Amino acid sequence: MPRGPKKIAAREDSEETRHTILRTAEQLFMEYGYRAVSTRQIADACGLTQPALYHYFADKQMLYVEVIKENTTKTQTALERIVRRNEGVAERLSLVVRYLHSTTQHDIGLMLHDIQHELSPQMQELLNDLFNTCLIAPIASVFEDGIRQGLLRHPQQGGLDAINSAYLLMTMLPKFIDRPQSQEGSALHSNRYGATIEQAEMVVQVLLYGLVREQTREQQIITLSADKKTIPDRNG
Amino acid sequence: MPRGPKKIAAREDSEETRHTILRTAEQLFMEYGYRAVSTRQIADACGLTQPALYHYFADKQMLYVEVIKENTTKTQTALERIVRRNEGVAERLSLVVRYLHSTTQHDIGLMLHDIQHELSPQMQELLNDLFNTCLIAPIASVFEDGIRQGLLRHPQQGGLDAINSAYLLMTMLPKFIDRPQSQEGSALHSNRYGATIEQAEMVVQVLLYGLVREQTREQQIITLSADKKTIPDRNG
DNA sequence: CCTACCGATCGGTAGG
DNA sequence: CCTACCGATCGGTAGG
Structure with a gap:
């Protein structure tokens, strides 16, 4: 005994x-x-x-659920600490991207695919809510700040709303780093650690400022507006 | 007989x-x-x-390979027709995004994951090459035009090179449209067809111009540059 | 293009 | 925490 x-x-x-x-x-x-x-x-x-x-x-599904629960909860803590910082929108987004990139948060798309296709409807709903609450909401709050400060375009003036911006940031994250490479030897994970911060910064740069050169930006918006009939009032 | x-x-x-x-x-x-x-x-x-x-x-793997081969070849034809058009960079990218969105080209991330993890090394290399040649190369050529015309920032001046830009476009494509929704009835595919073109346009907008309002853009670049030490010469 | 069937592997259980 | 084992399903083959 x-x-x-x-x-x-x-x-x-x-x-x-x-x-x-x-x-x-x-x-x-x-x-x-x-x-x-x-x-x-x-x-x-x-x-x-x-x-x-x-x-x-209890079973394989519950093990997966616990994995996601722990992961998202831990990430939420870190994200909320970043979000509360007394810094600008761009700086906080940079920190968010660097944090997400540093964790094994690798393929967010794979995770969402598994949730939608491999789990029971009850677990789907639970993990979707968790995903939105723990990951999307904190990031969206930074974009919300940006919109409120007038830094980002307002959703009703051709901008993207805060939640969609957060989703977009997460989808942009790991992909063009993990992309397939034409094999040149056995060095598969070669230049992954040196350029990491630079690439994370680039995600924020593109998301906020796009790829266009500054000088040509205004004229480009006008060009595309003629085709699109939106963003007509730049001084509204 | x-x-x-x-x-x-x-x-x-x-x-x-x-x-x-x-x-x-x-x-x-x-x-x-x-x-x-x-x-x-x-x-x-x-x-x-x-x-x-x-x-x-011959087997399941070869069936998958044939599926990808047919798909990418068909897409290549369509993309190259768009790329050759006598239109601006933004307009051609819009057409590219609309075309890719209209096909069942849905989750590019799932496809790449399968190629990297479920196939033999020989088939991996074959499909990676096909992916780069048929999908990435045509799209990258549009970005290349943009860089050559001075419309897009040069890679050596804080910009993103053409190939990475093409990857980024493809990863931005379907994700924030297919994202999980808090279930509100059985109408799962509800607002998917009305807002489709608008959302496709938004991808191009964000990719080219970012989320920042025009007025505040210059000052933001300066702010971030202080932290990052890049893009110092705007009139170089 | 079908019936019949193979070995391997899967998630999960019994019983201790 | 193990041994032993279960039914179900997988990709693929034999033979016609």
Whole structure:
């Protein structure tokens, strides 16, 4: 019959194992996707047998849900700290992008695809709400500031609303960094760490200021407006 | 022993069936991903048994490769027609975005993920090259025009090079349209067709001009430059 | 283009 | 936390 100390030791061991499973599952799910990662892969990577996972999580889906829950909650904390800073919109967006890029938050599109296609409707709704509350809302609040300050175009004057801006930022994030490369040897992750901050900065630059040179900007807007019939009042 | 007419009829039937399989597989692969679509699903949707597929394609991977080959080649034709038009950079990019949005080219990220993670190295290289040649290159040539004309910022002066710009355009494309919605009834695909062109236009607007209001743009660039130490010479 | 069937692997359970 | 095992499904083959 196990008593006090043994019980405590077992409990500590269990929580540590649970945490190991969560971290391992996060890495695998985020890289390969829900369906492509088997419960046996996760267990092997943790040094466990596959049935052992079911002591800690009800099933594969709930393990995935817990992974996303932990991830988004942790990210929310970091984002809200950045958002509350006493700095400009551009500076805070830069910090947001750098933070998101530094985490294993790699392919947001893969995560959203899994949520929409591989989970039960109840879990879909739960994780969608979590995604919107923990990730989109904090980022959108920065864009909201920008719109309120008159820095960003107002949605009713040809601008993009804060929530769509936040989505756009997240989708722009990892993609043109992780894009396929014509293989030139075995150095797959070669220039990934040097240019990282520069590329993160570029995302914010493009999102805020676009690709157009400053001098030609006004004339371009007029040109496109003739085709589009929007943004007519620049001094309204 | 079957003779002339019968043989011809069988051949026509075969090509039609092959085409049906390709179209069906494309829809399923592009929506759910390579791994999530079984060969039996594809066969069922075509009104065939699963082993019948293997008369037309060597295996599942080759079917996927043929789907991508057909898709990218068709898209290349359309893109190159747009690119050759006698119109401005912004107008041609608008046409590109509208075309890509109109096709089932939905989740480019899913496609790239499947190519990188689910196929053999040989097929990876083949499809990566195809992707770059058929999709990225034509779009990049428009950005190249913009840079050459002095319309877009030069890569060495804080701008983004043409190829990265093309990637960025493709990643911005479908995402903030297909984003998860808080379910409000069963009308899932509700406002998708009315606002389509407007949203496509918005992608080009943001990509070229960013989110910042015109009046405040110059001062913002100066603000960020102080933090970043780039784009110092606006009249260079 | 079908029926019948294969080995491998999947998520999950029984029982200790 | 393990061994042993389950039914279901996967991609693919044999043979006609």
